Amino acid sequence: MSGLPRYALQRLLLTIPMLFILVTVVFLLLRVMPGDPVSAMLGGKNVSDEVLATYRVKFGFDRPLLQQYGEYISGIVRGDFGRSIRTNQLVLQELARKFPATLELAIFGILVSLGLGFTTGLIAAVRADRPVDHAIRVFHIASFAMPLFWLGLMLQVFFAVKLGWLPVASRLGGRLAFTFKPITGLYALDAVLRWDGKALVDVLQHLVLPAFTLGIALTGLQGRITRASMLEVLDQDYITTARSKGLHERVVQLRHGLRNALIPIITVFGLQFAVLMGGAVLTETVFSWPGIASYLVLAIGARDYPSIQGSVVFIALFISVINLIVDLLYSVVDPRVRY
Amino acid sequence: MRRESGAWAAADERAHRGPLHAVLGVLSRGRRALRGQHILTIGIAVVVAFVLMTALATRFPSINGYHPTLYRTAPRLQGPSASHWMGTDQLQRDVFSRILSGGRASLIVAFSGLTISLVIGSVLGWISGFAGGWLDRILSLVMDAIYSFPSMILAIVLVAMFGSGLSPMIWAVGFVYVPTYFRVTRAEVLQVRETTYVEAVRAVGAGRVRIVLRHVAPNTISAIMAVSSFNLADAILTVASLSFLGLGLPPPTPDWGYDIQNGQKYLQSGSWWLITFPGLMIITLSLGFGLIGEGISDLVNPRRKGKKHKV
Numbered sequence: 001m002s003g004l005p006r007y008a009l010q011r012l013l014l015t016i017p018m019l020f021i022l023v024t025v026v027f028l029l030l031r032v033m034p035g036d037p038v039s040a041m042l043g044g045k046n047v048s049d050e051v052l053a054t055y056r057v058k059f060g061f062d063r064p065l066l067q068q069y070g071e072y073i074s075g076i077v078r079g080d081f082g083r084s085i086r087t088n089q090l091v092l093q094e095l096a097r098k099f100p101a102t103l104e105l106a107i108f109g110i111l112v113s114l115g116l117g118f119t120t121g122l123i124a125a126v127r128a129d130r131p132v133d134h135a136i137r138v139f140h141i142a143s144f145a146m147p148l149f150w151l152g153l154m155l156q157v158f159f160a161v162k163l164g165w166l167p168v169a170s171r172l173g174g175r176l177a178f179t180f181k182p183i184t185g186l187y188a189l190d191a192v193l194r195w196d197g198k199a200l201v202d203v204l205q206h207l208v209l210p211a212f213t214l215g216i217a218l219t220g221l222q223g224r225i226t227r228a229s230m231l232e233v234l235d236q237d238y239i240t241t242a243r244s245k246g247l248h249e250r251v252v253q254l255r256h257g258l259r260n261a262l263i264p265i266i267t268v269f270g271l272q273f274a275v276l277m278g279g280a281v282l283t284e285t286v287f288s289w290p291g292i293a294s295y296l297v298l299a300i301g302a303r304d305y306p307s308i309q310g311s312v313v314f315i316a317l318f319i320s321v322i323n324l325i326v327d328l329l330y331s332v333v334d335p336r337v338r339y
Numbered sequence: 340m341r342r343e344s345g346a347w348a349a350a351d352e353r354a355h356r357g358p359l360h361a362v363l364g365v366l367s368r369g370r371r372a373l374r375g376q377h378i379l380t381i382g383i384a385v386v387v388a389f390v391l392m393t394a395l396a397t398r399f400p401s402i403n404g405y406h407p408t409l410y411r412t413a414p415r416l417q418g419p420s421a422s423h424w425m426g427t428d429q430l431q432r433d434v435f436s437r438i439l440s441g442g443r444a445s446l447i448v449a450f451s452g453l454t455i456s457l458v459i460g461s462v463l464g465w466i467s468g469f470a471g472g473w474l475d476r477i478l479s480l481v482m483d484a485i486y487s488f489p490s491m492i493l494a495i496v497l498v499a500m501f502g503s504g505l506s507p508m509i510w511a512v513g514f515v516y517v518p519t520y521f522r523v524t525r526a527e528v529l530q531v532r533e534t535t536y537v538e539a540v541r542a543v544g545a546g547r548v549r550i551v552l553r554h555v556a557p558n559t560i561s562a563i564m565a566v567s568s569f570n571l572a573d574a575i576l577t578v579a580s581l582s583f584l585g586l587g588l589p590p591p592t593p594d595w596g597y598d599i600q601n602g603q604k605y606l607q608s609g610s611w612w613l614i615t616f617p618g619l620m621i622i623t624l625s626l627g628f629g630l631i632g633e634g635i636s637d638l639v640n641p642r643r644k645g646k647k648h649k650v
Contacts, residue, residue, distance in 0.1 A: 017480070018480070018483070018484055018487075021480055021481055021484040022484040022485075022487070022488060025481065025484055025485060029496070029497065029500070030496075030500060141626065141629055141630070141633070142622070142626065144572065144625075144629055145572060145576075145622050145625035145626040145629050146622055146625075147576050147579050147580065147583070147596075147599075147618060147621050147622070147625075148576075148580070149579075149580060149583050149599070150579075150599060150614065150618035150621065150622075153599065153603060153606065153614050153618075154614070154615070154618070156606065157606050157611055157614075161606060161607060161609070162609075274487060274488065274489045274490070275489065275491075276489075277489040277491075277492060278489035278490060278491025278492055279491070281489075281491060281492060281495065281580075281584075282491075282580055282583070282584075285583075285584065286603075293492075296492065296495070296496075297495070297584060300495065300496070300499040300586075301585075303499075308496060308499065312492070312496055315488070315489065315492060316488060319487055319488060319489070320487070323487060
């Protein structure tokens with residue numbers, strides 16, 4: 001085995017220790033940090049020591065730390081994330097059910113941020129130090145400084161409440177919420193698979209505001225990196241060479257410039273995903289989006305300890321997989337990366 | 340959402356090995372160094388204005404004639420008017436008076452949290468970069484793992500575990516940014532360590548601690564300063580988000596994030612002023628820190644400045 005498959009396998013094997021460390025950090029944070037999980041779970045309620053003790057035994061907090069750690073790790077390996085206190089369901093099952101909603105939101109959010117960030121960054125670079133460039137840079141910085149939940153609320157007020165163009169919240173409206181039968185859980189895909197035009201329109205309408213909220217928040221990062229990376233490439237000697245050959249400026253910019261500028265842009269994409277998941281917590285809360293991020297917030301509100309831990313581990317897994325994919329993509333785009 | 344500034348930091352890691360004297364110039368020569376640095380000046384002005392406003396409004400709560408929590412006889416849910424510039428809320432309080440001191444928690448948490456992460460992160464970064472070997476490898480792995488995890492979610496979970504209030508938020512924000520400083524410092528140390536002058540100092544017989552403190556640490560400051568400003572901008576948003584999710588200070592303490600959450604309930608009835616004004620405050624303050632970061636970046640990395648682009 002050689003080349004890309006070999007590299008992919010190596011990279012996959014490297015993901016395992018990384019994941020192990022992440023999962024251990026989660027464990028340490030939740031168990032060893034000051035604050036008793038059991039009293040946190042009971043929300044500082046005035047309960048007797050006996051009740052506390054029963055809870056401790058029930059969730060295994062009375063056992064030695066090392067043993068707890070062993071059980072925790074073996075649980076994760078076996079896919080046993082425990083049972084939610086709030087709903088009494090298996091945490092992993094609940095997460096698996098909620099995950100497609102988050103994934104769908106993330107995909108559309110990324111599409112928005114790629115579309116906006118990439119084009120604005122490119123325009124800014126090509127028109128560097130001109131008014132358009134300045135305007136775009138201000139927009140990028142502003143998109144950084146904007147609280148995501150606030151942006152979501154403002155969009156909601158304007159487009160849903162005031163103009164009434166788009167639905168305020170949730171994934172489906174009216175009767176569809178009860179009649180629509182999902183297949184994959186990615187509703188847009190499901191609507192296509194079921195060949196249901198009405199549902200598709202409804203699903204997309206519900207996606208617009210959350211996707212733009214998440215997307216605009218990421219636009220600044222995407223746009224800045226695109227601009228910086230493109231400018232750096234356009235300064236290179238081979239660009240001058242391409243120009244002196246008499247190539248059309250657009251060809252120079254797009255074929256010689258853009259292709260090379262893509263590398264840092266993809267690197268940032270991996271980082272972006274972490275921001276995206278953080279942003280999803282707020283977006284899902286504002287738009288009552290039934291994904292894993294809002295599940296986590298609900299779990300925190302209810303001090304549902306197994307669910308909190310399970311969601312965090314699940315998100316860690318998800319991020320690791322994304323980083324793996326980004327790394328592989330990276331080696332495809334940049335032929336200089338040796339594997 | 341530390342990652343945004345983190346990514347800037349990543350870009351800065353490469354770019355900002357600029358001369359230290361430029362940064363020291365800001366500190367010592369003050370105004371002279373600020374000449375021509377419009378972005379930096381505006382940023383500093385915004386932040387100073389916000390700190391002063393918050394300090395004053397916290398010390399004298401009724402500074403605009405209405406107390407943010409005790410005054411409760413305004414008309415209910417009324418839009419901006421001459422007597423209530425930013426309208427009133429459902430508990431008949433004046434929104435403007437709450438705006439004035441609503442940034443207190445954000446500022447305290449951002450500055451204290453940053454100090455914690457800066458100290459821990461830099462020290463670990465120096466140690467890791469200088470020690471090398473297995474210690475460096477383990478520390479880097481752990482830091483990378485934390486870094487790869489969404490900081491917003493980490494902060495939320497930490498605050499949920501620690502309980503709400505100022506100090507849990509400070510520790511959560513402090514913890515979340517540690518890897519950023521670790522990475523910046525370590526990268527810088529690795530680079531400086533190989534320079535000729537450090538070799539010279541070592542040849543003279545200086546000890547490790549002395550090399551780190553006298554010769555390596557000062558060279559990491561410029562990179563750290565730019566990163567800190569971006570992190571402060573980000574921390575303001577994180578604190579606001581925590582408050583928005585109800586994990587911040589308990590009511591009725593005025594707080595922008597919490598007030599937005601509260602205003603959310605009255606959006607359907609058209610009370611836009613309840614969320615608009617606190618949001619604008621958060622943006623302005625966060626933008627102020629962001630501009631300072633931009634300004635410092637320009638100062639220590641003047642390469643791009645004044646360069647004319649053909650095209």
